[in-house]
Amino acid sequence: MRQNKVLGITGKMGSGKSTISSILAQNYGFKVIDVDKEYHVLLEENEELKKKLTDVFGKEILVSGKIDRNKLRTLVTADRSRFEILNKITHAFIFERVSYLVLEVLKGCHTVIDAALLFEIGLHKLCSVVWFVEAEEDVLVERIIKRNGWSEKEIKSFLERQKILESYKNLANRVIVNNFDIEELKSVIRKYLKEDGLI
Numbered sequence: 001m002r003q004n005k006v007l008g009i010t011g012k013m014g015s016g017k018s019t020i021s022s023i024l025a026q027n028y029g030f031k032v033i034d035v036d037k038e039y040h041v042l043l044e045e046n047e048e049l050k051k052k053l054t055d056v057f058g059k060e061i062l063v064s065g066k067i068d069r070n071k072l073r074t075l076v077t078a079d080r081s082r083f084e085i086l087n088k089i090t091h092a093f094i095f096e097r098v099s100y101l102v103l104e105v106l107k108g109c110h111t112v113i114d115a116a117l118l119f120e121i122g123l124h125k126l127c128s129v130v131w132f133v134e135a136e137e138d139v140l141v142e143r144i145i146k147r148n149g150w151s152e153k154e155i156k157s158f159l160e161r162q163k164i165l166e167s168y169k170n171l172a173n174r175v176i177v178n179n180f181d182i183e184e185l186k187s188v189i190r191k192y193l194k195e196d197g198l199i
């Protein structure tokens, strides 16, 4: 891992990565790269990515000429092999964009990379420290229903796919348990930032 101040935050959907990133931005001045958002920008703006996806999944994923993530999600959650193809195509583009942001645009800044698939995409290679965030499954499902309004079936399907993320826990420098309230989370963050030499 690189020895600059880039903190990777990973963990399952709804575990609290964005919440931690916001605390780091507001209270400690970190710049945040939200990898889901960066990917959404790529889908909107990168014609090469758009072409690759429509070549593979067909024009049915387009609405008014743009990739519709709801259609794409429905298509891939129904079929494991399609999910793998989607990952293979998209992860190369995501790695390129996040590397550019870290190494060029935010060079020298204290930066957080917030990504569920940090290790799968290879983004841990850009980080000096990685934290893995976790919460119990029923806490995750409840938080996601409240935040996204997805059906419990869709949530369980995503969480099932993300089971693989548990195997990356051992590769992280820290595991943060986020079952409790925000004040508890803030005090854990402060402790670990100091111990990891990030503040």
Ligand SMILES: CC(C)(COP(=O)(O)OP(=O)(O)OC[C@H]1O[C@@H](n2cnc3c(N)ncnc32)[C@H](O)[C@@H]1O)[C@@H](O)C(=O)NCCC(=O)NCCS
Binding pocket: 012, 013, 014, 035, 036, 039, 069, 070, 072, 073, 076, 086, 087, 090, 091, 094, 114, 115, 116, 117, 118, 158, 161, 162
């Ligand atoms: C599956 C897609 C169509 C769902 O889009 P949608 O807008 O409904 O959801 P969103 O992108 O906001 O992601 C929702 C949650 O699922 C996680 N997630 C996204 N893609 C994946 C994946 N391939 N495997 C496991 N979890 C994923 C996200 O990190 C987030 O926690 C979309 O996420 C996608 O195309 N993913 C492939 C690219 C990818 O791996 N992105 C994650 C970067 S960390």
Ligand SMILES: Nc1ncnc2c1ncn2[C@@H]1O[C@H](COP(=O)(O)OP(=O)(O)OP(=O)(O)O)[C@@H](O)[C@H]1O
Binding pocket: 011, 012, 013, 014, 015, 016, 017, 018, 019, 020, 036, 116, 143, 144, 147, 178, 179, 180, 181, 182, 185
């Ligand atoms: N300690 C907590 N107490 C109460 N609510 C929380 C706590 N941590 C996170 N949440 C809430 O749970 C939801 C999921 O958290 P968050 O968006 O930070 O997760 P995430 O890991 O970034 O998810 P995703 O990968 O899907 O973007 C949010 O609505 C957030 O406000």
